[in-house]
Amino acid sequence: MNSAHHLAATRFEAARSLPGIGDHGHSFRVCARAGAIPGAEQQLQQALQQAVAPLNYSQLNRQLADVSDLGLARHLRDACEQPLSLHLGSAPDRGVLLGEDGVEYLYLDTRFEAAHKLPHVPPGHKCGRLHGHGFGVRIVVDAAHNSLNDILLKAWPPLFARLNQRYLNDIPGLENPTSEVMAAWLYHALADTLQGLAWVEVRETHTAGSQFDGQHYRIWKEQHFESAVPFDGAGNYSGHSYLIRLMLQGSVDRVMGWVLDFGDVKDRFKPVYRQLDHNPLDTLPGIRAADAASVAEWVHGELKPLVPELARIDLQETPERGVSLSFRPDMQWPFL
The missing domain is CATH 3.30.479.10 (6-pyruvoyl tetrahydropterin synthase/QueD)
Incomplete structure (x- = not known):
C-alpha cells in the first residue's frame, strides 16, 4: 500500500549552554514529515515556522528546561501540534530523528578516504578500475541506549583506523567493496559496540549511497x-x-x-x-x-x-x- 507525506524544512539560529561544553551557538535545521492530507502542505510549513519562531536568535536555556538535541526536537514536535516525524540537525555532522512511532534516534555523520575497485563488474565498467572516494558514513542509533560520544569516541575510531587511507579490497570482508557490502560490513562491526544500532549508511558521492539495518538493503x-x-x-x-x-x-x-x-x-x-x-x-x-x-x-x-x-x-x-x-x-x- 502506498503512503504519501508532506515534507517541510526551516532553519533557526540560537545559543545554548550544555554541561561540559558551556555557551555556544548553532545554525539549526529542522525537517518535518507528516501524512499528506489535501491542502495541509502549507499548514505543515506554517506549523514548523511558528514552532521555531520563538527560538530564533534566542538563548535556549532561558526558554527550555532541556536544551539537548533530543529535548529541543521533542519541544518542536510538540509545538507543531500534529502527528509527525522530525529531524533536527544541530551541526552538519550530527542530529536526532524522532519517529511517529515514538522511537528516537541520534546520528553522527563521519567520513574516511580510501581506494577500491569492484572486481566483478563487466569489462570496461569504470568501477572496475582502481579509484577512490571520500566515503561518507552515517551511523544511526537508538537514543535510549547511546550517547553521541559512544559513537564518536568509542565505536568509530577503531574502524576509522582500519579504513582510512587504505585499499579496501585488501580488508577481510571487503574484497568486493560496493557501498551495500560496506554498509553491511560496518553495521556488523559496530553492532557489538553500539547497543540499539539502527542502521548504517555509506555515501560514495553526494548523490548516491546505501543503507543497511541488519535485515534490509x-x-x-x-x-x-x-x-x-x-x-x-x-x-x-x-x-x-x-x-x-x-x-x-x-x-x-x-x-x-x-x-x-x-x-x-x-x-x-x-x-x-x-x-x-x-x-x-x-x-x-x-x-x-x-x-x-x-x-x-x-x-x-x-x-x-x-x-x-x-x-x-x-x-x-x-x-x-x-x-x-x-x-x-x-x-x-x-x-x-
Missing part, C-alpha cells in the same frame, strides 16, 4: 531537474529547481554485491528525466496536476516497470517543501 540516487509549473489561471508560469531522490530496496546480488548499479538506476531514469527537465510539467502525458505530489505519482507510474526495486520517491520543489511517496511499509529513511 536500500540504495538511493539523487538528481536535479529544472521545470516550469502553472502559476495562476491566467496562463502564467513559474518554475522550480527540483531535487528528486529515488530509493530502492532489494536483495544484494551474490556476485555483483549490489541491489542495482547506481549507473543503471540513472540510465533507467533517463527517459523519465528527459520529459521532466526543461519542460512545463502540466504537459506531461497523463499527469493529474503539476503539484509535487502529482509529479511524484507520475514518476512512479513511469519508473515502476523499469525499476521494480523502487521503494520510495522524495521530491523537493524547494529546500523548504516537498513530498515523499513510499511503496513499502518498512522504509526507515531519514528525510530531507
